[in-house]
Every structure is written in structure tokens, then in C-alpha cells.
Amino acid sequence: MGEKKKDKKHGNSNHSSQKNLQDKIDNHVEDEFSRFMNYSKPNNSKQINQNIKQKVVEQVTKNQKNKKQELTNSNRNLFDTSHSSASSYSMKDNESDDDLADDFEILEEKVFRYEGTSLNAFKNPFKLKQEIDKHLNKAIIKKAFVNNxxxxxxxxxxxxxxIKYLNGFTWPKKAFLTGISKATPKEKTNFIAIRGVDVSINVEDDQFKKHMEKSYQIYDIKRITKKSLNNKPLPVLRAKVKDEETVRSLISSGIRIGYSSFRIEEWKHEPKPMQCKKCNGFNHKNTDCEKDTTCPLCAGNHSLKDCQKEKIECSNCGGNHPAFSKK
Structure with missing residues (x-):
């Protein structure tokens, strides 16, 4: 008897919930219709107004259906259907999305890189798998390859x-024939520009180089030249700095050479524009090119490998340089 009352109460609750939802939809339709009529020319046709209202109803119904499908797909993605029964998909009334999120762990891929002198001999996938399994028989490897x-x-x-095992694992000395070890991450090279340095300053001078490295950790300094003006030296230097923190400090405070101050900027690497290998033009690939083949060395109607002329001429500007030059 108690169960019947409970079921009846639960049924009344569902009916009430559905009625509230329908009321919200009806109110939304009326609001949308009123808003449309306020911004539209008045129309006295009852049939036209009814058609407009019907379109609003259809739009709301479609949105509700899409939303329901999104929720269904979201719930499906939370569970592994290949290992769970249909009953496991039911959710308790008091169970929130946050509670569900706490029950799952998002696992990210981790890449382990190793270097060795004989890894070239293991580019064959079968041979590579055999060698890995010989030393890591209990590990779960998603993907493995030797980078070309x-x-x-x-x-x-x-x-x-x-992941936990590989973090502390040391490969045997004879693994992969001559042994392998974790690859050392390549240090990022930070480039800077030093503006306003007079061309009379010799950047190859030992005193100058020692001063820059000892005082500011700046090294490998090169003066920028203008190739189109016969390599004319410019008052701009490009140099390297070991870490980003030093770069930020130099940009903020600048440097001093003697009694002169110089401004530091981060060196901007401009991306090389796309150039066609067929006509030497820009902003398209040779596979999409509809023009004739043009030599990038002499601007003749032949390929570079067939060029026999001694005169150099750019097919883009007519200058005395190849079409692929940066000039």
C-alpha cells in the first residue's frame, strides 16, 4: 500500500514537472511572438499571426530536442559502454554533474624521449616492439617509434x-644494442636586437665580446647588414641570451657601453612568405599554379636545373638577384 502511494506521489511529481516545463515553453513562445510584433509592421491578418506563432513554437521545440540530445550524448561519454551494464547508466535524483566528475580521472598522454647510438637499427616496427616488450613487459605503451x-x-x-614506472626506470646497458638514456631537452635560444650601435664598433673585438657576456650575459653578437645595398652595415645587432628572465630584464633596463645607453628589443622572426616553386610568385603553391614555369635565377621560361645563362635576374622585380633571395 505504501509503495503504491509512493509511486502515485512520484507520478504526480513528474506530471507537475512536465506541466511547469510546458508552461515555461508557452510563456517563452508568447514573449517571442510579442517581441516580434513590436519590431514588425502591424498586421491585422489573424491567419498570418497564427503562422508566425506556429514558427516560434517549432523553433522552441527544435531547440529543446537538440538540448536533450546534447545531454544524452554527454551522459554517454561519461561511461564506457563496453564494460558497463545498462542499469549502471541510471542516475540518482540527488546526484549532480560535479559528483559524477569526481568519479572520473582525466588521463593525459605523456611522451618519453630517449637517445642512443644504435636506435636507427630499430626503425622496423616489429623489431622495435620486440625490443621494448623484452624490457617493459608489463608496461602499457600506446605508441612507439624512432623519429627520423x-x-x-x-x-x-x-x-x-x-608513467610512474618509466619516470624511475633505467634501461639496461645492452638495451637497443648499445644502451639508451633519456634525451636532454634542447635549450631554447633567446634572440635580442640591440638598436643604435654605431657601425664603428667592431662586434668581433675581444674586449667588446667579454664586456657584453660578463656584464649582460649576451653572446654570439652579429651585426645586421643590408644585402640589397652591397651588405651595408646597419646600426642594429642581433645577439643571443641564455634565459628569458635575462631577456625581460635587458628589455626593461637596456645596456650601457662606455657612457652610452642602448635599447634592447626581443628579436622578431618574420615568417617566410609562401612562394611558388613554379612561377616564383607569392601566396600560392606550385600545385595550384596556372602560370608557366619560370627560372628563379634568370627569369627565363625554363626550370632552374635547365638554366644555362650567366646573367642573374629576379622574375618578380627584375633586380640583380635570384627570385628566392630575401632582397
Whole structure:
């Protein structure tokens, strides 16, 4: 008897909830219709007004359906359907999205990089897997390969136990024939521009270089030249600094050479524009080019490998330089 009353009460609650939802939809439709009529020319046709209202109803219904589908998809994504029963998808009335989020752990991939002298011999995927499994038989590796550019071994995993294990793992001396070790991260090179340095200052002078490195940790200093003006030296220097913190300090305070102060800026690397290898024009690829083949060395109607002329001429500006020059 108590269960029947409970079910009846629950049914009344659902009915009341649905009625409240329908009331909200009806009120929203009326509001939208009123707003439309306020910004539209008055129309006395009852049929036209009814059609307008019907379109608003359809729009609201469509939005409600899309929202419901989004919620359904969201709930599905929270669970692994291949290992859970249908009953596990039911949610308690008092269970919030925050409670659900606490039950799941978002695992991120981690990349482990290793270097060794014999890794080139393991670019074959089958041979690589065999060598990895021989030393990491319990590890869960998502992806592994030897990078063709730097010849380093990349191990990628999102298993937290494997990540923890690899963080403290030391490969045997004979692993991958001659052993491997964790790759040392390449230090980022920070470039700066030193403005207003007179061309009479010799940047190759030992006294100048020692002063810059000892006082400001600035090294590998080069003077910028203008190639189009026969490599005319400019009052601008490009140099390297080891860390970003020093760069920020130099930009803020500048430097002094003798009694003169000089402004420091971060060196801006301008991206190289896209250039066609067929016509030497810009902003398109040779695969999309509809123009004739043009030699980048002499501007003739032939390819670079077939060029036999001694005269150099840019096909873009007619200057005395190749079309691929930075001039």
C-alpha cells in the first residue's frame, strides 16, 4: 500500500514537472511572438499571426530536442559502454554533474624521449616492439617509434602506472644494442636586437665580446647588414641570451657601453612568405599554379636545373638577384 502511494506521489511529481516545463515553453513562445510584433509592421491578418506563432513554437521545440540530445550524448561519454551494464547508466535524483566528475580521472598522454647510438637499427616496427616488450613487459605503451629527424625513441602512454614506472626506470646497458638514456631537452635560444650601435664598433673585438657576456650575459653578437645595398652595415645587432628572465630584464633596463645607453628589443622572426616553386610568385603553391614555369635565377621560361645563362635576374622585380633571395 505504501509503495503504491509512493509511486502515485512520484507520478504526480513528474506530471507537475512536465506541466511547469510546458508552461515555461508557452510563456517563452508568447514573449517571442510579442517581441516580434513590436519590431514588425502591424498586421491585422489573424491567419498570418497564427503562422508566425506556429514558427516560434517549432523553433522552441527544435531547440529543446537538440538540448536533450546534447545531454544524452554527454551522459554517454561519461561511461564506457563496453564494460558497463545498462542499469549502471541510471542516475540518482540527488546526484549532480560535479559528483559524477569526481568519479572520473582525466588521463593525459605523456611522451618519453630517449637517445642512443644504435636506435636507427630499430626503425622496423616489429623489431622495435620486440625490443621494448623484452624490457617493459608489463608496461602499457600506446605508441612507439624512432623519429627520423632526430633519431630519438619516442614512447607515448596514458597509463598512470606506466608513467610512474618509466619516470624511475633505467634501461639496461645492452638495451637497443648499445644502451639508451633519456634525451636532454634542447635549450631554447633567446634572440635580442640591440638598436643604435654605431657601425664603428667592431662586434668581433675581444674586449667588446667579454664586456657584453660578463656584464649582460649576451653572446654570439652579429651585426645586421643590408644585402640589397652591397651588405651595408646597419646600426642594429642581433645577439643571443641564455634565459628569458635575462631577456625581460635587458628589455626593461637596456645596456650601457662606455657612457652610452642602448635599447634592447626581443628579436622578431618574420615568417617566410609562401612562394611558388613554379612561377616564383607569392601566396600560392606550385600545385595550384596556372602560370608557366619560370627560372628563379634568370627569369627565363625554363626550370632552374635547365638554366644555362650567366646573367642573374629576379622574375618578380627584375633586380640583380635570384627570385628566392630575401632582397
Amino acid at each position: 629527424k632526430n633519431n630519438q625513441l619516442y614512447l607515448i602512454t596514458d597509463d598512470k602506472n606506466t
